[in-house]
Amino acid sequence: MKTFLYNVGYFHRETWRIVKSNLLSNLFSVLGTGLILFLFGMVATGTLIGNELLAKLQQEAEISAYFSETMDESVALLLVDEIKEIEGVWNARLVGEEESRSQMEDLLGEEAGILELFEENPFAAFIEIRIHLDSMDTVLNEVDNLNGIEYVRDNRAVLERLQGIIGGLKIIGTLIILAVGITTLIILSHMIRQGIYNNREQINTLRLLGAPGSFIGFPFVMVGLLLTLLGGALATILINVLINSGYSSIDGALTFIPLPSQQGLMMNISILIIAVSLVLGLLGSLFGLSSIGKNR
Amino acid sequence: MIRANGVYLRYPDGTEALKDINLHIKPGEIVYITGPSGSGKTSLLKLLLGMEFATLGSLEVMGMPMVKGKTASINKLRRKIGPVFQEFKLIDGRTAFENVMMGMRFLGMPPRKMKDEAKNALIKVGLEEKMASKVENLSWGQQQRVAIARAIARKPALILADEPTGNLDQENAMNILKILHNVKDINTTVLITTHATHLLDGIEDANFLHVDNGSIRVEGKGW
Ligand SMILES: Nc1ncnc2c1ncn2[C@@H]1O[C@H](COP(=O)(O)OP(=O)(O)OP(=O)(O)O)[C@@H](O)[C@H]1O
Numbered sequence: 289m290k291t292f293l294y295n296v297g298y299f300h301r302e303t304w305r306i307v308k309s310n311l312l313s314n315l316f317s318v319l320g321t322g323l324i325l326f327l328f329g330m331v332a333t334g335t336l337i338g339n340e341l342l343a344k345l346q347q348e349a350e351i352s353a354y355f356s357e358t359m360d361e362s363v364a365l366l367l368v369d370e371i372k373e374i375e376g377v378w379n380a381r382l383v384g385e386e387e388s389r390s391q392m393e394d395l396l397g398e399e400a401g402i403l404e405l406f407e408e409n410p411f412a413a414f415i416e417i418r419i420h421l422d423s424m425d426t427v428l429n430e431v432d433n434l435n436g437i438e439y440v441r442d443n444r445a446v447l448e449r450l451q452g453i454i455g456g457l458k459i460i461g462t463l464i465i466l467a468v469g470i471t472t473l474i475i476l477s478h479m480i481r482q483g484i485y486n487n488r489e490q491i492n493t494l495r496l497l498g499a500p501g502s503f504i505g506f507p508f509v510m511v512g513l514l515l516t517l518l519g520g521a522l523a524t525i526l527i528n529v530l531i532n533s534g535y536s537s538i539d540g541a542l543t544f545i546p547l548p549s550q551q552g553l554m555m556n557i558s559i560l561i562i563a564v565s566l567v568l569g570l571l572g573s574l575f576g577l578s579s580i581g582k583n584r
Numbered sequence: 585m586i587r588a589n590g591v592y593l594r595y596p597d598g599t600e601a602l603k604d605i606n607l608h609i610k611p612g613e614i615v616y617i618t619g620p621s622g623s624g625k626t627s628l629l630k631l632l633l634g635m636e637f638a639t640l641g642s643l644e645v646m647g648m649p650m651v652k653g654k655t656a657s658i659n660k661l662r663r664k665i666g667p668v669f670q671e672f673k674l675i676d677g678r679t680a681f682e683n684v685m686m687g688m689r690f691l692g693m694p695p696r697k698m699k700d701e702a703k704n705a706l707i708k709v710g711l712e713e714k715m716a717s718k719v720e721n722l723s724w725g726q727q728q729r730v731a732i733a734r735a736i737a738r739k740p741a742l743i744l745a746d747e748p749t750g751n752l753d754q755e756n757a758m759n760i761l762k763i764l765h766n767v768k769d770i771n772t773t774v775l776i777t778t779h780a781t782h783l784l785d786g787i788e789d790a791n792f793l794h795v796d797n798g799s800i801r802v803e804g805k806g807w
């Protein structure tokens with residue numbers, strides 16, 4: 289530890305010397321890791337947006353329970369209370385005939401005029417039940433079996449399709465992340481190996497003078513970290529540009545998609561990329577360093 | 585300090601570089617190892633530095649048995665040794681000063697002390713003017729003196745100097761030997777190999793080993 293404090297300047301100079309001694313290759317490896325980490329950043333962004341979407345949509349999971357038209361509103365309200373007690377339900381309320389109609393008007397927008405064709409309100413009152421998507425089946429069953437409920441409708445099919453798509457994206461994402469990790473490690477450990485090979489005489493001399501492995505290896509770990517961090521910085525810049533232009537191009541156009549806040553997303557992605565580069569940098573240099581023993 | 589019992593060294597190609605070497609060197613001793621080219625002087629120093637290992641017999645340096653595979657303890661031992669290699673093994677692309685510093689950086693010395701020691705050592709070997717020169721731009725004799733400065737700046741318990749005067753004129757050579765003798769004051773043991781027996785005539789405070797064809801032929805001034 290003392291040795292490291294006493295030699296901060298030396299390690300700093302060594303790191304740059306090793307980078308400069310093979311500048312072009314190192315530049316390319318920064319570009320390479322940068323682009324790979326950018327790919328990773330895109331996957332991560334997609335996953336974050338997907339997660340947000342799923343979380344929001346899962347709150348939208350709902351069941352509409354229709355009861356017999358002859359039922360009194362007060363009885364219906366009792367039913368609502370009963371439904372609220374069911375496990376997996378987080379809210380239930382009575383939607384009256386008028387509200388039911390205006391919901392449809394909202395949905396139809398300009399086409400709502402068509403409703404004028406009906407003399408009577410064609411919409412029945414119903415109980416709107418908000419649930420957790422996971423407990424859809426049990427809740428459906430229980431509600432259906434309640435006295436007074438005639439039939440139930442759910443929006444499960446839509447939600448499950450979305451869930452399936454996002455699940456698929458997650459698998460692809462995991463594969464890409466794996467590929468990113470392995471590629472970065474290969475590039476990096478190769479660069480470190482090359483650095484060690486180029487400096488083999490110096491390393492050998494230091495060995496003969498009794499320098500510990502940590503002293504010899506430290507500058508190479510620094511090089512590894514520097515290369516991946518530069519790559520990570522490049523990726524961060526690219527991904528932020530992408531998110532920025534993405535958000536401004538869909539601005540207003542797709543308001544119904546619940547996107548995460550742009551600031552938060554950019555922040556999270558940047559932190560994630562830098563953290564991943566740090567870990568990969570450390571691992572890659574340690575892999576690369578394992579070749580140091582061979583040129584004794 | 586050094587104890588060798590019936591040490592043999594055979595290189596992988598079959599060359600018998602050392603045969604039945606028996607040695608007992610005490611702390612603070614200065615020992616000259618002479619002998620013709622190819623007689624095994626460098627090989628002996630390589631054994632002492634753990635660069636080669638005895639094929640037969642036993643060897644101890646500072647109480648540590650020199651056997652293969654103890655990388656960590658050999659590393660530790662090397663930190664107490666100041667080697668001067670026959671081919672110098674300086675690090676190219678760096679100044680004389682930085683080369684001397686490189687020998688000390690992992691010995692736990694504070695930066696101030698390292699710098700002082702490095703400067704003093706370079707001044708001692710007469711390279712005050714060349715501290716900031718890249719070593720590859722120095723003459724052979726100057727490079728040799730950088731190698732010696734690197735060894736003595738470490739304040740080692742044992743100096744292993746392989747032909748430290750090989751490329752030097754009479755005056756510089758005598759100066760280097762004087763420097764190597766002076767470290768005796770801090771009880772450093774010094775082993776010096778040399779061809780230049782004419783330099784040794786006036787030297788009294790040292791022991792002499794004459795190696796020939798891998799064996800110690802004479803102890804004392806017997807050339
Ligand atoms: N790595 C090696 N592999 C095979 N043979 C070697 C090796 N190193 C040295 N030798 C042989 O061992 C013998 C002793 O060599 P060594 O280098 O110890 O001689 P030396 O006394 O130092 O010679 P010089 O005075 O020329 O430096 C020589 O015959 C040499 O050719």
Ligand SMILES: [Mg+2]
Nearest residue numbers: 625626670746
């Ligand atoms: Mg030799």
